[in-house]
Amino acid sequence: MERTGAGGTNSNECENVSRKREMSEEFEANTVDSLVDLPFATIDIIDDCGITDVPHINLERSKENEWNNKDKIKKRKKKQKDDQPNYFLSIPITNKEITKGIKILQNAIIQQDQRLAKAMSSDGSFHITLLVMQLLNEDEINIGIDALLELKPFVEEILQGKTLTLPFEGVDTFGNQVGFVKLAEGDHINPLLEIADAAKRTFQEKGILAGESRTFKPHLTFMKLSKAPWLRKKGVKKIDPKFYEKFISHRFGEEMVHRIDLCSMLKKKQSNGYYHCESSIVIGELGSPSSIALQRYRKEVPSWPSGDKNGGEPDDAELVRLSKRLVENAVLKAVQQYLEETQNKNKPGDGSSVKTEEADRNGTDSDNNRK
Numbered sequence: 174m175e176r177t178g179a180g181g182t183n184s185n186e187c188e189n190v191s192r193k194r195e196m197s198e199e200f201e202a203n204t205v206d207s208l209v210d211l212p213f214a215t216i217d218i219i220d221d222c223g224i225t226d227v228p229h230i231n232l233e234r235s236k237e238n239e240w241n242n243k244d245k246i247k248k249r250k251k252k253q254k255d256d257q258p259n260y261f262l263s264i265p266i267t268n269k270e271i272t273k274g275i276k277i278l279q280n281a282i283i284q285q286d287q288r289l290a291k292a293m294s295s296d297g298s299f300h301i302t303l304l305v306m307q308l309l310n311e312d313e314i315n316i317g318i319d320a321l322l323e324l325k326p327f328v329e330e331i332l333q334g335k336t337l338t339l340p341f342e343g344v345d346t347f348g349n350q351v352g353f354v355k356l357a358e359g360d361h362i363n364p365l366l367e368i369a370d371a372a373k374r375t376f377q378e379k380g381i382l383a384g385e386s387r388t389f390k391p392h393l394t395f396m397k398l399s400k401a402p403w404l405r406k407k408g409v410k411k412i413d414p415k416f417y418e419k420f421i422s423h424r425f426g427e428e429m430v431h432r433i434d435l436c437s438m439l440k441k442k443q444s445n446g447y448y449h450c451e452s453s454i455v456i457g458e459l460g461s462p463s464s465i466a467l468q469r470y471r472k473e474v475p476s477w478p479s480g481d482k483n484g485g486e487p488d489d490a491e492l493v494r495l496s497k498r499l500v501e502n503a504v505l506k507a508v509q510q511y512l513e514e515t516q517n518k519n520k521p522g523d524g525s526s527v528k529t530e531e532a533d534r535n536g537t538d539s540d541n542n543r544k
Contacts, residue, residue, distance in 0.1 A: 256382070258305035260317060262372055263434045264339075265447060266299040266393060270426035271341055275299060275354060275395050278344065278423075282352075282396070282416045288409055289416075291401035294394055297446025301339070301356075301391050303433065304372045306383035313381065318452040320379045321435045325454045327371040328433070331364050336457055339365070341393060341425040349411035350399070353392035354425055365391055372433075430456050431508055455504045 266272060279293045308314045342357040356362070369389045376383040398404055398412065433454050440449035 256307070258307050258382075259438050260308045260314075260451075261305045261436055261438060262303040262321070263436045263448065264301040264303060264428075264430055265432060265434060266301070266428050267431075268426050268428045271354075271393075271428060272296075272299055274423065274425040275393075278354075278417065278420050279395060281419065285416050286409070286413075288401075288404060288407060289396065289412075292396045292398050292404065293400075294396060295442075295446050298442070298448065299393060299395070300436075300448075301393060303369045303389075304376065304383055305385060306376055306381050308381065314451055316379050317376065317381060317435055320376045320381060321433070321452055321454055324372055324375045324433070327375065328368050328454070328456060331367045331371065332457065334457075337361060337364055337368075337430040338427050339391075339430060340427045343422055344417045344420045345392075346412050346414075349414075350397070351394060352396040352412050352417065353394045356391045356393070362391075432456060432505065453502075453505050455508050 276296075283290045283293070306317065308317050339361055340357040340359065341354045343355040344352065345355050346352050356365075366389065369391075373384040396412070398409070404410075433456060434448070435451045435453070436448035437451065438448070442448055443450070
């Protein structure tokens with residue numbers, strides 16, 4: 174029999190080390206996939222091959238530990254899948270000045286590394302995430318819609334009739350993995366944090382699995398390496414700061430918060446690139462112009478449902494929920510049109526064209542009167 178030297182291993186020990194190495198690699202891959210957005214996701218894990226002295230291993234205990242470790246990995250995978258959020262509350266970014274600035278930023282980065290094009294957030298999807306949650310079926314989605322509607326009075330109480338304006342300035346990353354436009358410091362921070370806290374509390378009181386353990390940090394994501402996992406295999410493991418150094422102090426513009434949406438992470442996006450939206454609430458006090466716009470949509474409100482799916486009459490709770498959704502949708506349409514009309518009036522040349530059309534119309538009317 175050959176005697177094993179001080180630094181050597183027998184065949185059984187080598188086999189056990191090999192098995193441990195495979196499990197370690199599997200665990201590392203799963204960990205990187207699930208935590209790719211976190212700063213510590215790219216820390217290199219020491220290779221087992223770096224160990225030269227292998228102690229004597231009890232084979233029976235080793236096999237038992239091996240099965241225990243596999244079981245832990247399976248449970249960890251299941252827990253990550255079970256806890257995975259699939260819905261979120263979104264504040265959409267609609268200011269064209271901001272979205273145009275982000276596109277310029279994205280193009281500047283892509284020009285320096287074409288491979289990063291796949292990591293960019295798509296047009297129309299820019300937003301601030303207030304809260305993430307898990308809604309597994311239609312019943313839970315309806316509960317989420319109810320929670321969103323119940324959130325509105327809390328938001329109105331926080332804002333006290335004032336407009337919440339969010340200024341964006343500068344660029345940063347989370348661990349060089351997620352690139353985002355920063356929210357500038359100011360008096361707007363506290364009410365936004367209060368709204369996020371009220372949202373988390375409202376949804377959790379409804380029994381919804383919502384929120385994260387990490388502190389809420391509002392940001393506007395424009396790129397994420399996890400959108401293109403193959404980049405790691407190509408050697409792209411981080412976002413190089415030099416790619417966005419010219420935008421460190423760039424002012425992107427201000428967004429007036431007018432809406433909060435309940436959006437799906439998984440359902441097909443809308444034609445404009447924005448996420449599938451289950452329901453929305455309008456933020457801010459409705460002034461007289463938007464109230465006038467609301468009148469235009471009163472005739473367009475859908476007819477009242479004839480009953481539930483089973484053909485029976487809906488109960489009181491169902492009637493309240495449906496009425497809230499109908500009113501919110503009508504108000505949302507009114508505000509959207511008012512904002513579009515306001516933006517069009519502010520565009521160069523638009524005001525004069527409107528006046529010209531009115532003058533032509535008045536002239537035509539006067540001509541008809543002469544006849």
